[in-house]
Amino acid sequence: MNQPVPNIVLHAADVHKNFGGLRALSDIDLQVEEGKTHAIIGPNGAGKSTLLNVIIGRIPPTSGTVVFDGTVLTGKAPYEINQLGISRVFQTPEIFADLSVLQNVMTPAFARRDGAFRINMLRSVDSEAEVRDEAESILSDIGLIGRRQDHAGSLSRGDKRRLELAMCLIQRPRLLLLDEPTAGMSRHDTNTTIELLKKIKSGGMTKVIIEHDMHVVFSLADKISVLAQGRIIASGLPQQIKEDPRVQEAYLGGSVE
């Protein structure tokens, strides 16, 4: 009875999404608590990425709403959703391939100030020392500082993912959406990324993470929702999910490693 009421920061209520006759999402009710890491797992084609796309405003839901901290996200443009404090790491890294690694990280830092539109001709990027220092410190954390002057397009796939993560982190989002953040990374890089994400976790940022790698999921998640055929079939603490027979049947193939 004395348990504090969890503060729900993101609530996808009764979300449906049909692509033609295909029901990609039905009856989704997802509640994400503030400061927690919420993992969404499920077999291929379960609708995980679609759900993320609905949250971020990339695709409109057929019905239902997504509410972030009291603001309805449905119908807002992607840049407005970002301005509310939601950043996203994509499944295929979306970075600025033609720009330097440092510019890649600095650009998002200007978004809060200039994003809605501002012609800022009198200042120069080089004179923004504060932003550069912050970008460099994040690049150090993420292990890309040595490559800050290189073209981002020349990075390996794993490095691109880490760069994209850095681009999100510099915005200090309140909610970070991660679509398979460690796919294509070596074991070592995966562990580095887990450590990094754990570090952010203590910073109070809320995270929603889609992941295939159970090692990553069980290292990070405070709560797990399982998606199968467009429905959430189970939601709970990692231990509950591990033991849930429906989950084992639908996704884990009968047993957990």
Added chain:
Amino acid sequence: MLSLSRKDLVSLVVFAAVVLTMPIWLSPFGAAYPGLMQKFAIYAIFAIGFNILFGLTGYLSFGHAAFLGVGSYTTVWSFKLLTMDILPAMVFAVIVAGVFALVIGYFSLRRTGIYFSILTLAFAQMSYSLAYSVLTPITNGETGLLLARGDPRYVDQIFGAQMNLAGLPQPTLIGNALGGYGGFYLCAVLLILCFYVSQKIFASPFGLALRGIKSNQTRMNYTGFNTKPYTLAAFVISGMFAGLAGALLSITDPLAGAERMKWTESGNVVLMTILGGVGTLFGPVVGAWLIKYFENIFSAINTNMLNSFLSFLPDGVQSFFVTVLSKFVGEGWHLTLGLLFVLIVVFLPGGIVEGVQRLVARFRGGGQRGKATSPQPAE
């Protein structure tokens, strides 16, 4: 606020020196007369502006000649109605071209890629046809808009300037007539100013945002940038540069014709920018100069000149070379330019500026390729 980084400052000083000493270094090339040097400066302004749109945001406009034409017409009307002073004429030309760009850009920028290019081309061709037909009262159709002795020039009337002269009035800068080298130095100073503005844009967070749009518009949107006003601003700014270039064309030669809006003019500025180097500061200027040089000097070379130039060769060989080369000069200058363009696009996608950068890097690094522009700490 108005300062530049060290590197940019050096570039600006070098650039200013190169532009202002044109009469000296162009004379061995036979191009050191004001009429041509003015064109060099004017079209460099046009290309610098175009590069702010194409080079930074990646939106390829095929209709920028429309803004050049609008700038020209506005200038001549300012001469006819208000005053022969060029300052108001230039201000009006830039503003009107900007408004025009705002309207065309608003519609064209609803699409990207080839559809955007086609839309701008359509708008420019529409403007061209309108200038020829329906808008004849404003544009004087085929003849082009000309000054006349009987023009009202209300502001000049008030001050009583230039009213009692015989012949057509001449454009003035605060009462001083501009002729010959005066016109060239006016264009040169404005070119340096435009180069400086372009440097400021390139170095600013605004410029970085535009580059971000070119590189990955999706990421920009999900990073919190509303990309539409950014692209529109770039479009309008480049339209204003074109308006200024159009104004200068009419200032140095007070008339305006619809052919300035023709698609070949729009195509020219694309060629200039690509030839010199898209997205670089110097590229568009180099491209503009090269094309204008070809158009004016190369096209004037005739068989007699080739004969005298190659007179040291034996007769048969001489006539052979003259026959072959004559296809590439004079009327055939387009052929040379076309070949040059193909070679550059195929072998130097970054244009002439990239070629020069590669050469410099090779001299400095002893064959070491790639960019080693700044020291990199060891990992």
